[in-house]
Amino acid sequence: MTQLPGxxxxxxxxxxxxxxxxxxxxxxxxxxxxNAATSQKPRQVLDALSEYYERYNANVHxxxxxxxxxxxxxxxxxxxxxxxxxxxxxxxxVIFTKNASESLNLVANMLGWADEPYRVDHETEIVITEMEHxxxxxxxxxxxxxxxxxxxxxxxxxxxRLDLSRIDEIITEKTKIVSFVLVSxxxxxxxxxxxxxxxxxxxxxxVCVDASQAAPHMPLDVQALQADFVAxxxxxxxxxxxxxxxxxxxxxxxxxxxxxxGGEMIETVSMHSSTYAPAPHKFEAGTxxxxxxxxxxxxxxxxxxxxxxxxxxxxxxxxxxxxxxLAEVPDLRIxxxxxxxxxxxxxxxxxxxxxxxxxxxxxxxxxxxVRVGHHxxxxxxxRYGIPATTRASFYLYSTPAEIDALxxxxxxxxNFFG
Amino acid sequence: MKLDSMYQEVILDHYKxxxxxxLRDGDAEVHHVNPTCGxxxxxxxxxxxxxxxxxxxxxxxxxxxxxxxxVLNELLVGKxxxxxxxxxxxxLELMQSKGKIxxxxxxxxxxxxAVAFAGVSxxxxxxxxxxxxxxxxxxxxxxxxxxxxxxxxxx
Numbered sequence: 001m002t003q004l005p006g007x008x009x010x011x012x013x014x015x016x017x018x019x020x021x022x023x024x025x026x027x028x029x030x031x032x033x034x035n036a037a038t039s040q041k042p043r044q045v046l047d048a049l050s051e052y053y054e055r056y057n058a059n060v061h062x063x064x065x066x067x068x069x070x071x072x073x074x075x076x077x078x079x080x081x082x083x084x085x086x087x088x089x090x091x092x093x094v095i096f097t098k099n100a101s102e103s104l105n106l107v108a109n110m111l112g113w114a115d116e117p118y119r120v121d122h123e124t125e126i127v128i129t130e131m132e133h134x135x136x137x138x139x140x141x142x143x144x145x146x147x148x149x150x151x152x153x154x155x156x157x158x159x160x161r162l163d164l165s166r167i168d169e170i171i172t173e174k175t176k177i178v179s180f181v182l183v184s185x186x187x188x189x190x191x192x193x194x195x196x197x198x199x200x201x202x203x204x205x206x207v208c209v210d211a212s213q214a215a216p217h218m219p220l221d222v223q224a225l226q227a228d229f230v231a232x233x234x235x236x237x238x239x240x241x242x243x244x245x246x247x248x249x250x251x252x253x254x255x256x257x258x259x260x261x262g263g264e265m266i267e268t269v270s271m272h273s274s275t276y277a278p279a280p281h282k283f284e285a286g287t288x289x290x291x292x293x294x295x296x297x298x299x300x301x302x303x304x305x306x307x308x309x310x311x312x313x314x315x316x317x318x319x320x321x322x323x324x325x326l327a328e329v330p331d332l333r334i335x336x337x338x339x340x341x342x343x344x345x346x347x348x349x350x351x352x353x354x355x356x357x358x359x360x361x362x363x364x365x366x367x368x369x370v371r372v373g374h375h376x377x378x379x380x381x382x383r384y385g386i387p388a389t390t391r392a393s394f395y396l397y398s399t400p401a402e403i404d405a406l407x408x409x410x411x412x413x414x415n416f417f418g
Numbered sequence: 419m420k421l422d423s424m425y426q427e428v429i430l431d432h433y434k435x436x437x438x439x440x441l442r443d444g445d446a447e448v449h450h451v452n453p454t455c456g457x458x459x460x461x462x463x464x465x466x467x468x469x470x471x472x473x474x475x476x477x478x479x480x481x482x483x484x485x486x487x488x489v490l491n492e493l494l495v496g497k498x499x500x501x502x503x504x505x506x507x508x509x510l511e512l513m514q515s516k517g518k519i520x521x522x523x524x525x526x527x528x529x530x531x532a533v534a535f536a537g538v539s540x541x542x543x544x545x546x547x548x549x550x551x552x553x554x555x556x557x558x559x560x561x562x563x564x565x566x567x568x569x570x571x572x573x
Contacts, residue, residue, distance in 0.1 A: 025420065357455055357480030357547065358425075365421045373455040381456065387478040388456040416425070417481070 002400035004321055006313040008306065010399045016042035016302075017397055028367030031402045031409075036185050036213060036346040036393035037371050038235045041299075045238055048298035052291045060290055061264060061281075075290050078297030079280070085300045086230065087221040088247055095246040095253075095280040096288050100212040101135035103231035103246035104179070106283060107208050108139040109259040111177055112147055118206070118256060122148030124176040127205070129154040129162055129191075130383055131184045134376040136210045140179060149176070156383050160187040160336035164195060171199045179208035182225075183217070183344040186377040186391065187336030188319075190214075190344055197226050206252070212236060215245075216395070217315055217344055219308040222247050234292065239299035243292035246283070253279035260285040303396075311396045315345040318394045322347055322403045329410050335380075335389050346393035348375070351410060354417045356390040362413045363390075368406055423537030424544070425481070432531070433481040438491035442474040446562035450554040452546050457483045461554040463562050468499040473555060482535075482544055487551035489532045494555065499563075505529065506552055513539050513548050 014020050017040045022030040032040060052074065058067035060075045076091075083091040097103045111120045120126065126140050126149050144151040152170050155163045162180075171178055178200045183190050193209065200207045208229040214220055216237035222230050229252075234243035248256075258265055258276055262285035267275040276282045303311065320340040326332055331352035337343045351359055360372035371391045374381045381388060392406055441447075444462025451458045457479030464472040473491050477484070494502045508528045512519055517540030519525075521533040538548045 355480035355484075357457075357482070357544070361424065361541070361544070362421060378456065387458070416421075417430075 002321070002404070004317040004400060006317040007400075008310060008314040008396060010397055013306070014397050016044065018043060018046075020397060024367050025365055028365075031366075031368040031405045033392040033394065033398070033402060033406060034369045034371050035216075035395035035398070036236070036375075036391065038241070039216060039238050039395050040397070041240065041295075042238055042302050044302050045240065045295050045298045049240060049291055049295045052294045057291070059287055071290060074294045074297075075288065078293040081297040081300045082245055085220070085304070086215070086245075086247055087223050089223060090250055092278070092280055093247055093250050093253060095248065095283045096293050097244040097246055098242055098289060099235075099244040100210060100231045100233040101139075101244075103229075103233075103244050104136050104208070104210060105139045106246055106259050107177075107179070107229050107231070107248075108143045110256040111206075112143050113257045113259070114255075115257075117204075118176070118252075120147050120149045120176045123174065125150045125152055125172065125174040127152050127154070127171055127175050127178040127180075129180045130156050130379050131160075131162065131187055131189065131377065132179075132181055132379075133185050133210065133212070134378070136179055136181060137379070140177075150174075154180075156187075156380070159338070160184075160189050161342075162189070162191055164192070167195070167199050171196075171203055171205060173203050175200070175203055175205040177206045177208060179210065181210040181213070183211075183213040183346075184336070184377070184380075185213045185346060186348050186375040186380050186389065188344045188346045188348070189337055190342040192342075193225055193227070201226070213344055213346065216303075217308075218312040228252055234296040234299065237296075237299055238302055239296035240292045242289045243296045245296075248279075250279070253283070258282050258285070262286045264288070306396060314396060315394055315398075316340055318398055318400065318403065319343060319345045319347070321400050322392070322394070322406075325403055325407045326410075329407060330414070332410065335384055335386065345395070345398075346391055348389035348391040350386055350389055351413065354413060356388040358417060359390045359410070359413050362416050363406070363409045366405075366409045366412065368409045370406075424541060426534040426537060428531050428534040429481065429485040432485035432488040432492075436484060436488040436491075438472075438474060438495065439476065439488065440474060441476050442472055444472065444474060444558075444562075446558045446565060448554050448558040448561065450550055450557065452479070452483070452550055454543075454546070455480070457547055457550055459483070459487060459551050459554050461487075461551060461558055463555065463558040465499075465559075465562055465566070470494050470497050470499065470502055475551060475554075477551075479550065480544075480547055482538055483547040483550045486532075486535065486548045489535075490551050490555060493530060493532060499559070502559075505532075506556060509535070509552055510549065512536055513545050515539050516542070 058071040060072040206228040211232040215232035235241040265285040356372035459477030461475040
């Protein structure tokens with residue numbers, strides 16, 4: 001077996017993930033390389049979910065009975081865990097949402113309805129990048145259409161990085177918000193946050209970072225990022241689906257208006273008007289995803305027990321190995337950075353003229369799960385003149401042997417369509 | 419191997435040597451996409467009365483979607499509209515069968531090469547690929563005939 005420096009003890013870790021033992025298609029061992037779409041869940045998270053429902057289930061922040069108080073403590077305890085995980089200065093800066101898309105839509109709507117100095121209107125500009133996931137494009141397109149604001153973006157270089165050469169023309173005095181991805185879900189690129197934040201701060205623009213592909217894979221420190229908002233989702237980091245996070249700077253959360261109205265987010269309500277609860281509750285209308293928040297808390301405990309720096313080192317070693325092995329496959333072209341430098345563990349590629357759908361189908365027959373298509377980042381495919389890509393993405397339980405299986409599988413694909 | 423039931427020789431042949439590919443003159447043009455995977459097709463139909471005189475297309479996509487467009491061209495060009503509609507409906511029924519329909523002789527007579535797609539119907543993610551060009555044809559035909567109706571009414 002291939003041994004690489006920095007690898008985690010995957011043999012032990014994999015025992016925590018029941019689904020990784022699955023055998024598919026008449027005896028093929030599952031090789032799960034679709035972690036950028038969603039991660040698998042360890043037993044510890046599954047247990048936390050069922051324990052919550054079996055022992056504590058109640059609605060939160062209302063009722064004085066034992067279960068209601070315990071459920072509230074668990075839900076708010078999960079908020080504490082998230083705050084510590086991202087080094088938030090205050091737990092009140094952590095808003096639970098249903099996913100990263102909702103988090104990003106929430107920011108766009110806060111700004112659309114805000115008063116000065118935050119208000120986005122027809123005299124202002126919004127800046128994104130060409131490598132965003134659709135969830136960090138469409139909410140801003142909607143905001144631009146509704147307010148008349150101008151939407152601008154950073155293009156990409158041929159090697160899959162942001163083209164920041166015209167940064168002073170793109171981020172200007174008119175810019176109200178710059179929203180960009182920390183790690184691209186399709187290219188794997190890790191973006192230079194500091195350069196963008198510095199320019200945004202020069203012109204007084206807010207900064208929103210989509211950390212969906214970062215939070216699961218590397219230490220995330222919202223204070224070090226110096227952003228104003230950071231969004232991510234739970235299900236890509238060993239947590240359940242249905243739980244996302246928006247972190248926002250406290251003074252902004254105090255100033256900005258709520259988006260969804262309902263129970264939980266109010267202070268007092270009369271038939272004429274209402275006053276609102278302080279953040280984060282102001283932004284959490286209705287019964288929240290309670291069990292899912294508890295599950296995310298358990299996922300964070302699990303990740304912390306391994307250590308995010310060790311997970312980063314493991315994935316970096318795997319990525320180095322994967323780009324080297326994939327380079328041996330004839331006709332394979334990596335879309336995105338071709339080295340492991342400033343790169344996450346999601347690797348997109350094309351294989352000659354063979355359509356990614358066909359690549360994915362033949363790999364699946366061998367038990368290898370990859371993602372094919374445009375990965376909710378169609379502008380990237382257009383930029384590089386390709387209809388779609390095949391993407392292999394790794395996580396803490398991925399092994400060099402699985403990369404070997406992928407390379408062998410691709411050989412089989414080439415023979416099949418050759 | 420199960421994969422062979424999807425990637426029949428006939429399908430791979432059509433994929434490698436597509437029939438009637440390229441855009442030519444038509445009465446109506448449509449552009450259909452499969453948003454989950456990015457497959458796209460631009461398709462034109464040309465009618466001579468109620469006879470299909472041409473179906474031309476250009477697109478990008480997987481072997482299944484491209485082969486399906488090729489089979490469609492081979493099967494429908496020269497047919498009367500009513501017969502073509504019957505073929506389209508039979509193909510749709512087969513593709514929505516989740517692998518439960520084993521094509522019989524009668525179905526084979528109607529579908530010819532298109533019966534090769536029976537295996538694809540077992541793969542829900544790929545059914546849309548096989549149907550992309552057929553839905554585009556149906557849409558283009560409706561537009562072409564609407565246009566012809568409108569012309570008759572104004573004449």
